[in-house]
Amino acid sequence: MYKSYRFRLYPTTNQIELIHKTFGCTRVVYNHYLEKQKALYDEGKDSLSCFDMIKDLKNLQVERPYLKEVDSCSLRCSLFNLDDAFKRWYKGQGEYPKFKGKYNSKRSYRTNCISSTYKDKTYQSIEVDLKRHIIKLPKLKEVSIKGYRDLEYLPGRIINATIEQASTLKYYVSVLVEEDDVYTKLKPRKIIGIDLGIKDIVITSDNEKIGNPRLIEKYEKRIKRCSRELSRRVKGSNNYNKTKKKLAVLHQKLKNARRYFIHQITKKLVIENDIIVTESLKLKDMIEEKRLSKQLTNVSLGELCRVLEYKAKIYGKKYIKIDSYYPSSQECSRCGYKNEKVKDLSVRSWICPECGSYHDRDYNASYNIMFEGLKKYMMELK
Numbered sequence: 001m002y003k004s005y006r007f008r009l010y011p012t013t014n015q016i017e018l019i020h021k022t023f024g025c026t027r028v029v030y031n032h033y034l035e036k037q038k039a040l041y042d043e044g045k046d047s048l049s050c051f052d053m054i055k056d057l058k059n060l061q062v063e064r065p066y067l068k069e070v071d072s073c074s075l076r077c078s079l080f081n082l083d084d085a086f087k088r089w090y091k092g093q094g095e096y097p098k099f100k101g102k103y104n105s106k107r108s109y110r111t112n113c114i115s116s117t118y119k120d121k122t123y124q125s126i127e128v129d130l131k132r133h134i135i136k137l138p139k140l141k142e143v144s145i146k147g148y149r150d151l152e153y154l155p156g157r158i159i160n161a162t163i164e165q166a167s168t169l170k171y172y173v174s175v176l177v178e179e180d181d182v183y184t185k186l187k188p189r190k191i192i193g194i195d196l197g198i199k200d201i202v203i204t205s206d207n208e209k210i211g212n213p214r215l216i217e218k219y220e221k222r223i224k225r226c227s228r229e230l231s232r233r234v235k236g237s238n239n240y241n242k243t244k245k246k247l248a249v250l251h252q253k254l255k256n257a258r259r260y261f262i263h264q265i266t267k268k269l270v271i272e273n274d275i276i277v278t279e280s281l282k283l284k285d286m287i288e289e290k291r292l293s294k295q296l297t298n299v300s301l302g303e304l305c306r307v308l309e310y311k312a313k314i315y316g317k318k319y320i321k322i323d324s325y326y327p328s329s330q331e332c333s334r335c336g337y338k339n340e341k342v343k344d345l346s347v348r349s350w351i352c353p354e355c356g357s358y359h360d361r362d363y364n365a366s367y368n369i370m371f372e373g374l375k376k377y378m379m380e381l382k
C-alpha cells in the first residue's frame with residue numbers, strides 16, 4: 001500500500017537557488033525531447049522510447065553542462081513524465097503533450113529513491129530523519145522539514161520525493177512510501193460501538209463521551225463575534241477589509257483545529273479496537289430538534305466517518321456501518337424491549353419496564369450499535 005507524506009520544506013538560500021535551477025533544468029529536458037518527438041512524428045519516423053531518451057540524455061548533458069549541476073534523477077523523471085504523457089495521448093486519454101512554459105507550469109520536480117551499496121553498507125538517495133527533522137535529497141543534501149511530530153520514522157520503503165513551490169511561495173516535499181502489509185490478517189479481539197452526536201461527538205460502548213475540544217468552541221465564538229462586527233462595517237472600507245481578513249483567518253484556524261481533532265480521535269479508536277461500528281448518519285433524527293440543527297452544519301460527522309473508514313483500512317481493521325433506521329436508542333440493550341417513549345430526544349435516561357435496567361440514552365444506543373455490528377460481522381463470516 002502506498003502512502004504519501006507531505007512536509008513543509010525550509011531550504012537555505014543556496015538550496016532555494018538549486019531547487020529553482022532544477023525546476024528549470026527538468027523543464028528544458030522535457031521540452032527538448034518533446035520537440036524531438038514532434039519532429040520525428042512529423043517526418044513519419046518512429047518515436048523514441050523512454051530508454052532511448054534516457055540514453056540520449058547523456059549527450060545533451062555534454063552539450064549543455066549546466067544540466068550536470070542538478071540531480072540527474074530528476075531529469076530522468078521528467079522524461080518518464082513525458083513518456084507517460086505520450087502514452088496517454090496514444091490511448092486517446094489525453095491531449096498531445098504541451099511545451100512547459102517558465103511561468104505557466106507547475107514549479108515542481110520529482111526524484112526517485114535509489115539504493116546503492118558501498119563497503120557492505122546500503123545508502124539511499126532519499127532519507128528522512130524525523131528525530132532531527134531533516135530530509136536528505138540528492139544534490140541538496142540535508143534540508144530542514146516540519147510535520148508529523150508524532151511519528152518516529154516513516155513506516156516502509158521510500159519510493160520517491162516531489163519537491164514543489166506552492167502558489168503561496170512556500171516549499172513542500174511529498175514523500176511516497178510503500179508500506180508493508182503487515183496487518184492483513186485481522187484477529188478481532190475488541191469491538192466498539194459508536195453513537196455519533198452533536199454535543200458529544202462520539203459516545204462509545206466503552207462508556208466514553210468525547211465532546212468538541214475547547215479550542216474549537218473558542219474559535220466558533222470568535223467567528224460569531226467577528227461576523228457580527230463585519231455586518232456593522234461599511235462595505236469596502238478599510239475596517240471592513242480588515243475584519244474580513246480576520247474572519248478568513250479564524251475560519252482557517254477552525255478548519256485546522258477540527259481536522260486535527262478528527263485525526264486524533266479516529267486514530268485512537270482505530271488503534272485501540274479491531275472492529276469499529278457506527279450508524280450511517282441519522283440526520284433526520286437530529287434535525288427534529290431545531291435548536292440542534294443549527295449546529296449540525298458545524299460538526300463534520302460525515303468527515304469523521306470518512307476518516308474512520310480509510311484509517312481502518314490502513315491499519316487492517318474492520319469498519320462497519322449499520323442502517324440508520326435501526327432504533328438504536330429505543331431498544332433496551334439488555335432484553336431487547338422497544339420503548340417508544342424514548343423517541344423523544346429530551347429523554348436522556350430511562351428504566352426498562354421489562355427488565356428494570358437503567359439506561360443512559362446515549363450509552364444504550366452505542367451498546368445496541370455494537371451488538372448490531374457484531375451481528376453483521378458474524379453474518380459476513382458465514
Ligand SMILES: [Zn+2]
Pocket residue numbers: 332333334335336337352353354355356357
Ligand atoms: Zn430491558
